[in-house]
Amino acid sequence: xxxxxxxxxxxxxxWIGGQQRDVLSNRDPDFDVEAISGFPEKxxxxxxxxxxxxxxxxxxxxxxLVVWDIITALLAFKQSAPKYVxxxxxxWLMSCVGIQLGLPIAKTLSQVSRLLSNIGSRQLHxxxxxxxxxxxAELKADNINCSQTNLGxxxxxxxLALWMELLLSxxxxxxxxxxxxxxxxxxxxxxxxxxxxxxxxxxxxxxxxWVAHNGDNVRDHLKLLVAGFRKLNNRYAAExxxxxxxxxxxxxxxxxxxxxxxxxxxxxxxxHKLLRCAASMQVCPTTPSWFCICCQRWVSKLAPQALxxxxxxxxxxxxxxxxxxxxxxxxxxxxxxxxxxxxxQPEFLLSKSPV
Numbered sequence: 001x002x003x004x005x006x007x008x009x010x011x012x013x014x015w016i017g018g019q020q021r022d023v024l025s026n027r028d029p030d031f032d033v034e035a036i037s038g039f040p041e042k043x044x045x046x047x048x049x050x051x052x053x054x055x056x057x058x059x060x061x062x063x064x065l066v067v068w069d070i071i072t073a074l075l076a077f078k079q080s081a082p083k084y085v086x087x088x089x090x091x092w093l094m095s096c097v098g099i100q101l102g103l104p105i106a107k108t109l110s111q112v113s114r115l116l117s118n119i120g121s122r123q124l125h126x127x128x129x130x131x132x133x134x135x136x137a138e139l140k141a142d143n144i145n146c147s148q149t150n151l152g153x154x155x156x157x158x159x160l161a162l163w164m165e166l167l168l169s170x171x172x173x174x175x176x177x178x179x180x181x182x183x184x185x186x187x188x189x190x191x192x193x194x195x196x197x198x199x200x201x202x203x204x205x206x207x208x209x210w211v212a213h214n215g216d217n218v219r220d221h222l223k224l225l226v227a228g229f230r231k232l233n234n235r236y237a238a239e240x241x242x243x244x245x246x247x248x249x250x251x252x253x254x255x256x257x258x259x260x261x262x263x264x265x266x267x268x269x270x271x272h273k274l275l276r277c278a279a280s281m282q283v284c285p286t287t288p289s290w291f292c293i294c295c296q297r298w299v300s301k302l303a304p305q306a307l308x309x310x311x312x313x314x315x316x317x318x319x320x321x322x323x324x325x326x327x328x329x330x331x332x333x334x335x336x337x338x339x340x341x342x343x344x345q346p347e348f349l350l351s352k353s354p355v
Contacts, residue, residue, distance in 0.1 A: 117313040125338030141296035203280030290341035292334035
């Protein structure tokens, strides 16, 4: 059902994308259309208008984030006209942060990276999806998530490295918002000695360690929140236990963890590799968790509704959490991509011959 609906949306988008619309100008002075053979200038202008208009509509947080049609259109243009795709995305980014039009793509990406705190979470989610599914589509999600900047044969492209840096900066911005909101919510709950809404933050010990490991790259405001929480409460254990052997699991990465089974058994045992929840940073349980098909991350504890509605990075978390209780999100959404999460079935359940 969902696949048919997505295909219908893509067909409709391609059908109307290049058709004539009420556009102020049939020319784009910021782009050299002659460099693209086989595409009339007027048609490209209509396509640009259609794509930018669609992206603008998705800035409404009430609209479900289903951009399969836009991604398909951009990928189709990328094969024959990559510079055109770069131009469209640059125009969209400039409109998001309000910077000067006509700048080189390198300067555009650099300025956007410095202004991420002024961008809404929905726009950050859109940027992450387009970055992963269009610009960095050739890269494996695991390499991106582990911040492996050695991009192989395509690593020579300087612009591609800048897009990679922008993606990591966007995800770091979203993670900071989630961590800051979590610490502010629990601190408000402790100070008022009452439950602060239905949503309760988890993984505070792991979040605190993440802030400590990235002290040079996080805001001072976030450091103060973590320090204030530690003064009020010290009952949160810093280490977790392995789900398979009960060995301790140190926090070394936000993506995965290795238990200390080998060291605890005199080097005889084998360490288990465990996945971490993208929202709480805790080790995921052995039971099935939610999975994001875009960033390939797992989620066992859902992020709060407030993360997906933030217009900017709010420095008044304490006021916002006290005045209104954090709400439990009604749908399972990825904290980094904003799309619906899925439940993955084991491969043997999907196979015709599960033996």
